[in-house]
Amino acid sequence: MKDFADRIAVVTGGGTGMGRELVRQLVAEGCNVAMCDLSAQSMAETKRLCEVERLPQGLRITTHVADVSDDSQVQRFRDDVAEQQATDKIHLLFNNAGIGGGGSMFSNSREEWERTFNICWGGVYNCTRAFLPMLQRADQGHIVNTSSVNGFWASVGPGISHTSYCAAKFAVKGFTEALITDLQVHAPHIKCSVVMPGHIGTSIVTNSRKIQSGNDSDTLTAQELAGARQRIAAAGFDAARMSDAQVEKLVLERARQFLEEAPTTAAAAAKIILDGVKADRWRILVGHDAERIDELVRQSPEQAYDVDFFESFAAEVGWRLGTPTPRRPPEGPQ
Numbered sequence: 001m002k003d004f005a006d007r008i009a010v011v012t013g014g015g016t017g018m019g020r021e022l023v024r025q026l027v028a029e030g031c032n033v034a035m036c037d038l039s040a041q042s043m044a045e046t047k048r049l050c051e052v053e054r055l056p057q058g059l060r061i062t063t064h065v066a067d068v069s070d071d072s073q074v075q076r077f078r079d080d081v082a083e084q085q086a087t088d089k090i091h092l093l094f095n096n097a098g099i100g101g102g103g104s105m106f107s108n109s110r111e112e113w114e115r116t117f118n119i120c121w122g123g124v125y126n127c128t129r130a131f132l133p134m135l136q137r138a139d140q141g142h143i144v145n146t147s148s149v150n151g152f153w154a155s156v157g158p159g160i161s162h163t164s165y166c167a168a169k170f171a172v173k174g175f176t177e178a179l180i181t182d183l184q185v186h187a188p189h190i191k192c193s194v195v196m197p198g199h200i201g202t203s204i205v206t207n208s209r210k211i212q213s214g215n216d217s218d219t220l221t222a223q224e225l226a227g228a229r230q231r232i233a234a235a236g237f238d239a240a241r242m243s244d245a246q247v248e249k250l251v252l253e254r255a256r257q258f259l260e261e262a263p264t265t266a267a268a269a270a271k272i273i274l275d276g277v278k279a280d281r282w283r284i285l286v287g288h289d290a291e292r293i294d295e296l297v298r299q300s301p302e303q304a305y306d307v308d309f310f311e312s313f314a315a316e317v318g319w320r321l322g323t324p325t326p327r328r329p330p331e332g333p334q
């Protein structure tokens, strides 16, 4: 698809981060957008940011509260899109919504593990199923599934458990690669791409904590503090000697660093993704760090989970995530 003007795009997780920037850039190119998110407030802000720019006449931006991990909510989202966008077809589906958390099979509950997995993988699956008939009715379609570098490399550094997110992101990558052939056989006018970002500056660390815990405040609950202490200890620090206030400060500082000290901004990431779609690329690596880790894992797959491998990669690309230093809170990046 060479341009997006007058097309209709669905973007999941359009309330913040890369989803918000995708919505803004699509709208700026004259594309109608229907977005969903858990948060009505953050979608209202995305819409406001779009409307600050002058919108093309008649362009539709609709917002829909829906949890992509819940199939009945996704089906309602699809029906609302059809009604509010007055259409029986869409051209672009960005399966972008995702959260981290639930990293350990030992220290996280089954509910936490499955919450991450069901959003990151189940959301992609539910939305693809729900919107496929609408994509089939369009003259051209494109499905853009956001995986991660954790879709081909299951680590964010030594000492950090990250099983649920990595399992989900590998699933997204495998599904999308297999979809290439399925679409060629059954719906050749629809293309698909898997997006594999490196570290992108977004609020995903904060958002994931809030969605996982149901606690919308910056003051950590007793359960969140206990979880953070476990992760700090697992990364080799003496968490027992830290006060609750110190643990909380570390968690908040970690989220700030993730947002503010990333090599790639969410806006730059959205541009790379949209350029990749226009160029018909099925694999879209986002950021120099993502390109480099892709090369390194292919070069030395057997070493990919060694401490040295991580440390030399982190030093080369300037990642401060995952390297245990006293300033860095030991929670995995997304």
Ligand SMILES: NC(=O)c1ccc[n+]([C@@H]2O[C@H](COP(=O)([O-])OP(=O)(O)OC[C@H]3O[C@@H](n4cnc5c(N)ncnc54)[C@H](O)[C@@H]3O)[C@@H](O)[C@H]2O)c1
Binding pocket: 012, 013, 014, 015, 016, 017, 018, 019, 036, 037, 038, 039, 042, 066, 067, 068, 069, 096, 097, 098, 099, 119, 120, 123, 146, 147, 148, 149, 196, 197, 198, 199, 200, 201, 202, 203, 204, 205, 207, 208, 211, 266, 333, 334
């Ligand atoms: N930021 C990174 O470094 C990075 C790296 C690789 C991959 N990713 C992936 O990119 C995607 C976007 O992440 P981001 O960094 O922009 O994060 P973000 O937290 O800024 O945005 C994600 C959005 O998805 C929404 N969301 C979460 N769960 C949802 C659900 N169940 N239903 C509907 N909406 C939901 C959130 O409310 C949020 O608005 C995610 O899939 C993430 O895993 C991010």
